[in-house]
Amino acid sequence: MRTLAIGDIHGCSQALRALLDAVKPGPDDWLITLGDYVDRGPDSYGVIEQLLGLHRTGRLIALRGNHEEMMLLARESQEKLRCWLECGGKLALRSYSALGDAGKLADVPDAHWHFLERLCIDWHETDTHIFVHANVCPSLPMDEQLSLMLRWGVLDRARSEPHCSGKLLICGHTQQRSGLPLNLGHTVCLDTWPYGNGWLTCLDAATGQIWQANQAGRLRTLWLHEIG
Numbered sequence: 001m002r003t004l005a006i007g008d009i010h011g012c013s014q015a016l017r018a019l020l021d022a023v024k025p026g027p028d029d030w031l032i033t034l035g036d037y038v039d040r041g042p043d044s045y046g047v048i049e050q051l052l053g054l055h056r057t058g059r060l061i062a063l064r065g066n067h068e069e070m071m072l073l074a075r076e077s078q079e080k081l082r083c084w085l086e087c088g089g090k091l092a093l094r095s096y097s098a099l100g101d102a103g104k105l106a107d108v109p110d111a112h113w114h115f116l117e118r119l120c121i122d123w124h125e126t127d128t129h130i131f132v133h134a135n136v137c138p139s140l141p142m143d144e145q146l147s148l149m150l151r152w153g154v155l156d157r158a159r160s161e162p163h164c165s166g167k168l169l170i171c172g173h174t175q176q177r178s179g180l181p182l183n184l185g186h187t188v189c190l191d192t193w194p195y196g197n198g199w200l201t202c203l204d205a206a207t208g209q210i211w212q213a214n215q216a217g218r219l220r221t222l223w224l225h226e227i228g
Contacts, residue, residue, distance in 0.1 A: 002026075002204050002205075003205040005032045005202065005203045006019065006032070006033045007192055007202075008035065008065065009033070010040045010041040010195040011039060011044040012200055013041075013043040014043070014217060015194050015217075016050055016200060017050065018214075019213040025059070028059075031061070032060075032170075034133050034173075035172060035173075036172060036173065039088030040067075041194065041215075044092035044095045045092075048112045052115055055115070055119060061121070061131075063124065064116070064121065064122060064133065066173065067088065093107065122150050125142050125167070128167055128205075130167045130168070132170075133151050133171065134149065134153045134174070135154065135155050135173070135174075138161040138162060140164070155187065162186035168205075169188070170188050172189065174189050175191050176191055179198040179199045182227075183224055183227040188203065194215065195215075198214070209223060
């Protein structure tokens with residue numbers, strides 16, 4: 001059994017498909033996606049469709065990122081809708097439009113809203129690892145963490161501290177434009193900029209094996225201990 005963590009996907013459905021084909025999650029594997037499934041990339045719709053399929057296997061743990069939060073809030077007011085659209089939501093809505101135009105919130109299927117609002121969670125913890133979208137307050141246990149930190153906290157390489165549990169923190173959110181995960185020893189960041197010129201990353205939490213795919217379908221592998 002493997003615990004496989006996937007970093008920020010951001011509408012990169014082709015990279016996600018290529019990555020899953022390479023990793024080949026089995027029926028006993030757990031797949032943990034770290035959030036930010038929508039916005040900025042070309043196919044948010046296709047990403048959520050793939051995640052819904054994975055969720056039906058019963059082996060997907062999907063975390064909610066700040067971009068999912070913005071998308072959900074966009075239904076509340078025109079101001080919040082504008083905020084989301086300015087942060088990458090325009091491409092997300094376009095992916096939902098059958099006409100290829102700008103799209104509208106009404107184009108998003110109920111199943112997708114249900115996934116973002118009800119099926120996604122804020123964090124996941126095992127005996128050895130903590131998985132969040134963005135960051136944690138290192139002195140607080142997970143059931144006392146603020147959602148603002150879990151979904152919006154930027155990882156400061158110089159000031160980052162180990163979590164009080166001693167567990168390895170796996171997160172996304174803070175872009176690594178080098179295309180390589182950030183390995184601080186106590187914290188690993190898997191947001192490797194797939195919608196830009198980077199890669200979509202999957203980490204085997206136990207072994208440190210890493211698979212990466214990009215939107216062109218290129219693949220590469222490496223190991224966490226090689227990154228420092």
